[in-house]
């Protein structure tokens with residue numbers, strides 16, 4: 447006899463992993479994944495195996511927050527060694543691929559001096575042949591571009607590294623995920639399925655619609671030995687229900703960090719989804735999954751940083767996303783993976799790429815990509831957009847982490863867009879050095895002072911003020927500060943009142959208020975309503 451229909455518990459974590467590391471976009475695109483395996487995962491594991499005490503001490507030191515230190519509870523050298531050895535065995539091809547990228551860079555440095563590169567193709571390491579084109583820029587600097595789709599179709603895309611971990615959480619705490627892999631724990635079930643697997647949708651739908659445990663256990667191929675634990679992830683208790691917005695205004699709800707839901711009675715737009723679990727006691731109230739509509743018309747992504755593309759949230763919502771709008775990628779360079787390809791490979795349909803000044807939608811809902819400058823350590827990365835959202839006659843600009851290093855840019859942009867009504871701007875103006883995120887992609891180490899000078903920093907007071915001055919918003923909200931406790935595991939940020947981003951954003955907010963602009967730094971949750979004036983179709 448079949449068991450009865452039940453719901454997923456609201457505090458069940460569905461955590462996507464790659465080789466047991468928290469999965470983020472650079473672990474999907476084959477070239478960046480290979481280089482992160484070698485230059486991040488294996489390096490961190492090796493260092494931990496040699497010096498576990500140093501890692502434990504550093505992981506507990508607030509000054510080292512976000513550093514490459516493994517944060518296990520207790521010493522787990524033997525398990526780390528097994529993971530390290532398994533990775534070397536399983537990712538032999540990726541290790542070879544990473545070495546080949548280094549060799550190709552060396553070849554270009556030593557042999558490409560402005561003359562034709564035709565003869566160099568046969569010297570390209572075998573593993574890369576047919577996957578790269580050798581190019582010069584107009585100043586004769588040699589480089590190469592990769593054919594990313596072909597790499598997804600090669601041994602370099604190792605889907606078997608993908609899995610999901612399922613476990614119940616009772617708080618917001620998790621170790622910083624770029625530095626700590628997830629080992630076996632008695633309360634965690636690891637399900638070895640690729641992210642495109644339909645079982646993930648089947649499971650996540652059960653947060654809202656009841657389903658049968660046996661059916662979902664079968665779809666996910668849950669082993670008999672895990673069935674008792676698996677059964678504890680479900681409940682007969684009906685979840686809180688989402689109340690559809692039926693008013694005649696525009697409703698904006700802030701879910702934390704850069705995640706904002708814009709709704710009218712007809713449409714819904716979710717920006718940079720990052721949703722907290724619920725069902726446990728917390729000090730900070732927040733919106734969660736129960737505040738999302740049954741169908742989200744547009745999910746829009748601003749840029750390819752790990753705190754703006756959260757597979758954990760996106761996979762959970764995949765079944766209810768209408769269109770996912772991503773910035774168009776650039777030029778086949780390793781540091782700038784193609785998001786459309788990536789989302790397609792992991793099972794997202796209706797992925798729409800837009801470029802600068804492209805518009806999707808029409809009439810009373812239009813989303814236009816605007817230039818996003820800086821915040822990527824001066825690397826040539828095109829996959830970033832500020833989104834200009836026009837609902838009826840009301841305009842919202844989600845500028846995310848754009849760092850206004852050239853104020854003339856937005857002066858020019860504003861001549862096309864005109865003023866905006868509500869501006870949302872990130873001001874994490876200290877940022878991490880280049881190597882923190884992109885280090886594994888470098889084939890030569892950067893001198894420390896050079897590394898520190900090229901940061902992943904958003905706008906400071908002056909730069910942010912220049913954006914406010916040109917777009918003349920009625921409301922300015924500082925957001926995307928990485929402050930909420932439920933995203934510390936991915937942002938590694940903890941501010942005090944003396945932190946520079948807090949000082950700089952306080953100054954801007956004060957200035958805006960003096961100039962009669964409604965202004966605040968968003969934290970936790972926020973709900974606002976705007977007048978909706980429909981435009982003629």
Ligand SMILES: [Fe+2]
Pocket residue numbers: 749751821847902
């Ligand atoms: Fe960013």
